Amino acid sequence: MSSTENLRNEVLNFGPKIKEIRNKKRFTVRQAALQAGISPSFWSQVENKKREIPKPKTLQKMATGLRITDDEIFKLAGITKDQNNFPTKGSHYYDLTEKDERNIDKELEDMMNGLDSKHSLSFFQNGQELSDQDKELLKASMRQTLELSKQLAKRKFTPKKYRNGEE
The missing domain is CATH 1.10.287 (Helix Hairpins)
Known part of the structure; x- marks a missing residue:
């Protein structure tokens, strides 16, 4: 399987994987989203594949809501440390909130x-x-x-x- 196919599969499977983890931990969408500091509707849209994989900063928040590590959620999202899109500590004033x-x-x-x-x-x-x-x-x-x-x-x-x- 090519790396493009792997990435496509990650995008297609990310939401269901997040939902599975949330269900195993017996969290509602609302509970997980509130713990993460994001809206429940946003969370639901990610789980139901109505949104693409969120940005690394939001993934970190979702990891908090699921009580998993950042590395675990980045792995689910297909983000590795050797890629340029791995999150950094600093942010710019013009980054979207x-x-x-x-x-x-x-x-x-x-x-x-x-x-x-x-x-x-x-x-x-x-x-x-x-x-x-x-x-x-x-x-x-x-x-x-x-x-x-x-x-x-x-x-x-x-x-x-x-x-x-x-x-």
């Missing part, structure tokens, strides 16, 4: 709900509805755009006194 992520989720949900109206983006398909695959691709693209625009805005508009010496 949980609140930013929730705001992006809300904006994205509103945009996706707008696709179903008669006055939506359906005109790109000659009046036909977008397929589920097209909607997923559009959603992923919009998420990246929203995240990048929020980070750029933070970089541009954060006063120097809150930048922790970063430029």
Whole structure:
């Protein structure tokens, strides 16, 4: 099996693996999420594969909620120490917070709900509805755009006194 196939399998199996651990420990979604300091709806979406594998910082929070080590959850997520995406201690002033992520989720949900109206983006398909695959691709693209625009805005508009010496 290639490394690409392994990564794809990790992404597809991560949510169910987290759910299995939570169930074995007899935690509810709400209990685990509250222990982690994240929203129960976010947790549920991860478990039900409605979200991709979260960022390392959020994975660390989820590990706390499940009472497992960071290494265990990173292994489940397919993240190893030799990869560049292994979490670091420091963070940047422009990194997205949980609140930013929730705001992006809300904006994205509103945009996706707008696709179903008669006055939506359906005109790109000659009046036909977008397929589920097209909607997923559009959603992923919009998420990246929203995240990048929020980070750029933070970089541009954060006063120097809150930048922790970063430029």
